Amino acid sequence: MKKTVFTLLLSTAVIVAGPVACTSGKDDSSAAFSVGTELGIDKAAMDTSVKPGDDFYAYANGNWQKITEIPADRSSTGAFYAAFVETEKRNRELVDAIVKGTPKEGSDEARIANFYKAYMNTQGIDAAGMKPVEADLARFAAISDKEELSKVLGEQIRADVDPLNATDFNTENLFGIFVTQGLATPGEVLPYMLQGGLGMPEREYYLSSDAKMATLRTAYQAYVAKLLTAAGIADADAKAKRIFDLEMKIAKAHATREESEDFTRSATVWNKEEFAKKAPGIDWPAFFAAAKLDGATKFAAYHPGAITGLSALVASQPLDAWKDWLTFHQINSHADVLPSAIDQAHFAFYGTTLSGTPQQRSRDKRALAALDTYLGDAVGRAYAEKYFPASAKAEVRDMVEGIKAAFAKRVEAIDWMAPETKKEALKKVETIAVGVGYPDSWRDYGSYSVSADNAYANAVAGEKAEYAHQLAKIGKPMDKGEWWMVPQTVNAVNLPVQNALNFPAAILQPPFFNPQADPAYNYGAIGAVIGHEISHSFDNNGAAFDSTGALRNWWTAADLKKFEEAGAALAAQYDAYRPFPDLAVNGKLTLGENIADVAGLQAAYDAYRASLKGKEAPVIDGFTGDQRFFIAYAQTWATKMRDEALRARIATDGHAPGMYRALTVRNIDAWYKAFDVKEGDKLYLAPDKRVRVWG
Template sequence: MKKAALIVLLSAATALAGPIACSSGKDKSSATYTLGTELGINKAAMDTGVKPGNDFYAYANGNWQKTTEIPADRASTGAFYTAFLETEKRNRELIDSIVKGPVDKGSDQARIANFYKAYIDTKAIDAAGMKPVQADLARFDAIADKTALSKVLGEQVRADVDPLNATDYRTENLFGIFVTQGLATPGEVLPYMLQGGLGLPEREYYLSSDPKMAGIRDDYKAYIAKLLTAAGIADADAKAARVYDLEMKIAKAHATREESEDFTKSATVWARDDFAKKAPGIDWPAFFAAAQLDGASKVAAYHPGAITGLSALVASQPLDTWKDWLTFHQINSHADVLPSAIDNAHFAFYGTRLAGTPQQRSRDKRALAALDTYLGDAVGRAYAEKYFPASAKAEVSDMVDGIKAAFAKRVNTIDWMAPETKKEALKKVETIVVGVGYPETWRDYGSYSVAANSAYANEIAGQKAEYAHQLAKIGKPMDRAEWWMTPQTVNAVNLPVQNALNFPAAILQPPFFNPQADPAYNYGAIGAVIGHEISHSFDNNGAAFDSTGALRNWWTAADLKKFEEAGTALADQFDQYKPFPDLAVNGKLTLGENIADVAGLQAAYDAYRASLGGKEAPVIDGFTGDQRFFIAYAQTWATKTRDAALRQQVATDGHAPGMYRALTVRNLDAWYKAFDVKEGDALYLPPEKRVRVWG
């Protein structure tokens, strides 16, 4: 949930988004959670020999942690992966029926069938060799001057970043584009321009003095040469050296991850004419024309310093170096639809070397994932119609209303907050637009032509179709109901400029939501997810937006100081967690997610207690209602991650590892009472040290 989503580690990592995604990872769990019809929690996963006050994560998940093996084709496993597996199984059934059955020409079903057939036909991909990419490589080779280079750099731009909703800052193109209401332009939808151009996850991989990072850099240089060699590119070693050296310069021009996550410092808006003055080096008229941004009179320069630095590199670095760089990244970013030697080399570096995953996922499963990327709404519509009943939508919607009310009640009772600040906070929570299950309107893929015999062409066309879809929003009123996740996504997201939330159908299933489980379980599991996303509107970044999605300071100075003090205390708390002797969680980097966890869990707990109507929940299988609530929460963060992937997550991700997110309970008084946690227990915090961000 970092900036928009929950996030969990699903492949190399995964996360729930929030503002603001939120989980943390891109791949998450592989354990099988057997849910009872009443208890909900997985007793077999627990290690009740552990004292809850000493290690609550181990108490809730200890046996699971000891016995669960990470699948060979995954970097991690956990509760999110459990839901992902069920969703993947359902998608498998849906796609099989579409591929095998008759489809109408030009329909979304035909696009799905053609895309899938082309993607899994590795024999055809291998037989085609490098032919599909030759036209692109020829474009690069024909670059004769800086104007031509600027044009090509513009042609390469895609809508492949999302700084607000998913904390996704990475693109292999020199710049990435994101389109929504501008941070500094309330009511006006703009294209955002973000830094890009790196093959490693982010700048710290290039600039860190850590010996482990240095080892990755050496392997990356070797990988560039290996990929170019596999592609039949002459003089691969020399070209790889030039590419790496250029990327080192690009990395030095980049903003840091912490700077990227500070929305208040990213609200710069440039008129088109400003680019030539503030970022000389690129032929900006040629760039904008090629990038189809001629119609945008203003651009949100999300990384203004980096834009200036990268433009200067276009002017200062040799054309041949840029051609080599373009060639490598065109191949690298489309390795999955190029010959097996290229695809396998790509996985060996990114999957095994960086994430520690020993085995590539099967081609048919990768095809399902690719469909979610390029035809996600088409697949999602079929998924929602078949697998998400109206009863589930109604029940979850009721929970959302209850948790919103609980959050508002907490705001009302804050004694340190000024009336004017409190009024704005209440208005914000009351006007949140909540989407449950699926969007009310579906994406039109009519302009996306998909062939059954060219996986590479389909991928390129899909990226261009998404880019056109996003550019079409520029200058139009913002759609607050726009969805940024597909129904088949196991995640949730907070959308700060829309003041909206998305809860896709795929997360509204076990182990997060079980209609047969008692309320304690569901409020502790999906209720905490709902609370997390609502709370993202009031985390260290989300609190900078008002109810209309405008970036505006609606706090009094005294209230803001109090809020920031609580954030500092929470960051200090997470700084103490060390998954490795030489590497600790970055409390500042993960602060937004951690604030949302604390406030969201408290709101979910309050809503749960309110749902009981003043009565006490029954004791089930030896556990009180409050105990089941907190155990359910901790079990949703069951996480087992390969060391390489865990190091990458801690170094670059705004989401703390799941085992530490489960310890959010330390800040809730009710947890101490539920498990009789006392002074002297390892997790005990004195009341004055328990962080209460909202209430």
């Protein structure tokens, strides 16, 4: 099913290797980051009255922070806004042209046009009422025993989670499926099975003793009743209580977010026959047949304890509770393509109550986002052909090679690492497959039938088409060149089992990449993103994979101890950042991203210096090259979030908020020299306290 919870919580999120909300500036251009043709950095965003060594984030972004308002339809805003808005504008032009044209029947253009027209026809959606979903609700109502319940739970499964590439663990179905090379089965592509079944973002929302979480639980149960009432479901209050009580039990069966993020604890493999023994309760043959997984011989049981616990709940909890739960989640996960009263109630809870966003995005913008979800490659192909020149692809590839070389040089210089560990690390750098702009081959949507007048049917058919696309990979060799982002995504990602990187076309534009700006700017902005993604291959999780993408320990005990000590020091550094008096950043949860920031920024800096070929960069508008490099980096992390969204982010996200990621510079020696940061300055770290990961 479509991601309703996180799409709203992170409604305009720009993610660097995971779901992090660090987007945008303002709806008007006055507060959006501007990019000069040579300087690159935005001087107007800075507050140069602040001492860089006391608050580097405020020095780089202080004026922007003061004058920027979060748009009413967003939970956060940030420096990625310029790229996001420009990309959205381009998509708007592409889709408008397709919709106004006469595309050939059966073509991707016709699918785009039909999907868009159906989604935009809110009058028709309202007139249809609950009729489009009636057949699904009837399936649930007809369940009479646990075998039939198991069958329906299997029918509902979708490929809607991604634990490795996007740290996306959320699905409203009881389980989620993800398909790639198994963590414990090198060379063998398996279906991964993950925990699911919650309507709120994750288990802490149900189980935390925090008073704010308790308030959200009350609001959630009221919302469930309100949605069922809007859908015309009788006895809504009693059913909402049953649903909530069941989800409390589901949450208790779930692994924690920290456990989910630890790949080494998630490499369990179960043969299909083992499910009945290890997770009794579900009728597994009926489940697998309905899920079209009866041909798979083995599974990556990513959350083995949760699979056991959730299966037991299927056996122990009343059928009526499960039928109510299925009804609610089918409506909840498709609220945007059901009548307006349902859509509005859904936003009021997920958008406003959970993330503090007062206003829903306009329908046309939501339609573009939905197209990215269901026909992303079709839109992306048109986007790449029109907006991403070969010259930009070549320039970014050159930067990637330079940063890879800089990273390898740092590994070679490590004096504490054993030769055998170093050899595998270097091999891993050398063999990283880098995708820039767009994939070499495009998705075939031929099996996806799209109606011009049934938005609900299009959503369900799109989910099934994606599911079939993913299941088709099972048992085949892994495609190292597979892309997990569409070209129009303002983002980048590291793919650990593929030992690969994706840099979509949409992130390769200002304020990240500007071919008119000098190298200091580009290396500090897109170069740090590139370095970050390369470094994810060597963060606390990525370092557990070898050069082939296999999960194995290729470290000596002494080397691993050194690496873990550096990680512990970095976690402690982030534990000290406190956005609210009662809430601190979770250094352990965000450790992987923070390691990638430190190592990636250092590699980008080294590559920048190497690009100068021994010369010094010119001083431009009063800033040295090194100063421009670090300011550019800090400005890419300009972030403003609503309090509700910020709290949700810290509770559930593996990325620290952007204002703290900007402080990565504290660990880079060159930053101290560039801004004359000395002992006594608030951000000063003694040389032996600066975390040095990978060199």
